[in-house]
Amino acid sequence: MYGFGLAKGLMVTLKNFIRPPFTIQYPEERIPQHPRFRGEEFAWYEERCTGCASCAKYCPLGIIKIVTSEGGRSPQEGGHYDIDVFDIDIGRCMFCGLCVEACPYDALFMGSGFERGRYERQDLVITVDELREAVKKPSTWFRPQLEDSGYDPHKDSALDWRAVGREKWEWHQREKAGARIKFRPARVGDKTQEGDGEARS
Ligand code: SF4
Ligand code: SF4
Known part of the structure; x- marks a missing residue:
């Protein structure tokens, strides 16, 4: 019928005219991210890291650089690496x-942020010092233990290394990287303080 197509087209226009906008006024407004969001800053727990470099080997782009040196603190027990560059x-x-998938010790997590604009490309390299100092709000992606606990990096406080693993942190203290360096003070909100002590050396 003549004019029917025109009316149909105008109905589409009208429908979209009254529909709420999809766009938001960023940066004043932000779309909430899922706890499993794979953000840009990475959460690295040195206390759990053995320096095995599995993460670097599995990176298809070869953009992770790890340099270790002999820790030399407990040679009778095999010693532990120091991480000089990450x-x-x-x-x-x-x-x-x-x-993150490749890390056997739950030492590396995707981050939860997405705002790292820089003028120079070299400023986009995250250094070991930055990883050490960063507030650690790990993404729950590929970490079911975090997801099961209901952790939300966008709402909850930062997590200490003892709170993020698949196994209890005491296991790391005895067996792996937890014995490698002195414990750091737990962050505010961390409830796993008991048993704190100095790592064996
Ligand atoms: S997410 Fe990890 S493995 Fe993938 S490109 Fe980035 S650094 Fe490499
Ligand atoms: S972050 Fe994980 S995979 Fe990478 S060096 Fe440390 S322990 Fe190995």
Whole structure:
């Protein structure tokens, strides 16, 4: 019928005219992110890290650089590596998360942020010092233990290394990287303080 197509087209226009907008006024407004969101800053727990470099080997782009040296603190027990360099060139990262999947000790997590605008590409490299100092709000992606606990990095406080693993932190104290360095003060809100002490050396 003549004019029916025109009316149909106008109905689409009218429908979209009254529909609420999809766009938001960023940065004043932000879309809430899922706890499993794979963000850009990474959460790295040195206390859990053995320096095995599995994460670097599995990164398909080769953008993780790890340099270790002999810790030399407990040679009779095999010793532990010191992490001298742990750089991630986030400017080339595709957030596949393979590095996180590859980490056997739950030492590396995707982050939960998405705002790292820089003028120079070299400023996009996350250095070991930055990883050490960062407030650690790990993404729950590929970490069912965090997801099961209901942790939300966008709402909850930062997590200490003892709170993020699949096994109890005492296991790390005896067996792995937890014995490698002195404990740091737990962050505010951390309830796993009991048993604190100095790592064996
Ligand atoms: S998320 Fe993927 S690309 Fe980025 S550092 Fe990890 S393995 Fe490499
Ligand atoms: S973050 Fe994990 S995979 Fe990477 S060096 Fe440390 S323990 Fe190994």
